[in-house]
Each structure stands twice: as C-alpha cells, then as structure tokens.
Amino acid sequence: MNPPHSAYVDESMRVSAGLCLMAAVLVPPVLAEVYRDVLRGLLLSNQRRLHWRDEKDRRRVQLIDAIGALRPCGIVIVGTGLDAARQERARRKCVERLLWELGQHHVTDVVFERRGVGLDEGDRAMVVTLRGRHAMTPRLQVSWESPENEPLLWIPDIVAGAASLAEAGQESYWKGLGDELSVQRLDVD
Template identity: 60%
Template sequence: MLLARGLYLMAAVLVAPHQADRYRAELRALLLRGQLRLHWRDENDKRRAQLIEAVTALRPLGVIVAGTGLDSRRQERARRKCMECLLWELGNHHVDDVVFERRHSELDQRDHEMVVILKGRHAIPPRLRLSWHHPEAEPLLWLPDIVAGAKSLAERGDERFWSQVNADLLVLNIDAR
C-alpha cells in the first residue's frame, strides 16, 4: 500500500489453519449486497468502524512493515524491501504458508522472481510456501488490507481506527530507499 508521504506499507495477518474457515465466514458476513470483497479504501468511515470492530473481535496477530523514505518513482523497490523484511519476520513466527494478493500478471511475476532471489540468498526460510490469489476468492486477504488501511490513516494523523486494532500487531519500520 503506497502512501503519499513517502511510505509503503505491507501487512500480514496470521491465521491458524484451524481458524481459517471461521474467519472467512465472519468476513463474508460483512459484505454488503453486491459487494465482492472488502476493501478499506472503498469504505466510508461508518463502514470502516464496523470493519475494525469485526477485525478486533478476531484478535489478529500480524506484522506490518512500514517502508519510509519512499521515492514514488521507486515504488516497486520499496515493495521488494518491505517484502523481504516481512517474509523474514513471518519465517521467525514459524509461518509456513504465505498468501499474497494478486496484482497484475507482470507485477506478480516480479514478486515471484524476488522470492527466488531471496531463497537463493537464504534471506527467507526455505520452508515458506508462497502463493498469489485474487481477493474476491480469498477473504483472508481482506484482513491485512483493513489493518494496513487503519495504519495508513494513523500515519496521516487519524488514529481512531488504528488505536483499536494495533495491540497484537508488530510494526517494523525500515528504510525503503
């Protein structure tokens, strides 16, 4: 998630396999008629408050990497730096499976290439299995979007959503230049 003030956010929410179906059901129950997915930037403040309340009830554990010093012309570089940090940290949390939100086939290919490089450099644990899914098909992807959305508002001075959800989220700040 790119922010105007030189910040790139990448978030992961940890969901145990035995909780995944319950989380998916609870997230799908939040959809409005005709809505295919939850997406923070598409919601108004009233809806955001509902989403934060629901996410907080799930008591998510997770990691957010905040890449600072971003030059907007080098967004993909910031993404790669945040991805490397995030994947390393997820490995430290004994995560085996990581699901990324699909973007565009060319951009997804860049992510795949980055993972190969990271594994070759032993910069991420070899046991990590990564996959890319459409957010309409995988509701668990909505969790990090909501968390990152709340964090992005907090970075701009609006902490009302972030203050409710941040208790069990590790925030790592890195230089994204």
C-alpha cells in the same frame, strides 16, 4: 509449541507521505473457515469483497470492530522515504523484510494478493532470489491469490489501511485492532 499459521499479505502506498506499508495477518488454519464466514458476513449486498479504500468512515468503524473482535496478530512493515518513481523497489524491500520477519514466527504459508501477471511474476522471481541468498527460511511456501477468491486477504487490506491512517495521525482505527500487531520500520530510500 505454537501451531503453524498462514500469513495473508496486502499493502498500502501513501506516495504523498513517502510510505509503503505491507501488512501480514497470521491465521491459524483451524480458524480459517471461521474467519472467512465472519468476513463474508460483513459484505453488503452489492459487494464482492471488502476493500478499505472503498469504505466510508462509518463502515470502516464497523469493519474495525469486527476485525478487532477476531484479535488479529501479525506484522506491519512501514517503509519510509518512498520515492514515487521507485515504488516497486520500495515494495521489494518491504516484502524482503516481511518474509524474513515471517520466517521468525510459526508461519508455513504466505499468501499475497495478486497484482497482475507481470507484477506477480516479478514477485516470484524475487522469492527465488531471496531463497538463493538464504534471506528467507526455506519452509515458507509463497503463493498469490485473488481477494475475490480468498476473503482472508481482506484482513491485511483493512489492517494496512488502518496503519496508513495511523501514520497520518488518525490512530482510532488502528487502536481498534488490538495490540497483537507489531510494527517494524524500514527506510526504503
């Protein structure tokens, strides 16, 4: 039997392309500190965290090489048909699908990147609703963390960024992450 994993989740929106992407990277708890050390070692002297959208192409290659060496496994939900006026609705659909998918794996904890008090409260209410509808397994424990405090959230940020570019035809970053990341498509219209 596989040991339990924790899932770290971040998202990327490509409103102009009608896409909402949600990436979950599975980390075995016994490797969490090793991964954190690798990630902290990638910080430049003026950085407090890694963030895909802030990086130039050369640096992105370096990040993909380092993350690819960790052989990340996980799930990326690609929500298509995003209406710019209904981004939160699209995000909720992606989160619901992602939590269901994670329930099919050996995941016990799911950690989302914090988005702010009001938005996080909305997410918490959605989790309560999903539990009430039995749309997610009761064993999943869901929490929210700041990426400044939890380096493991940097991995799904990078994965979501690479997946987003792959959707636009730039597949080199995505290919550098290996083949243990599955992609699930969902119409969010």
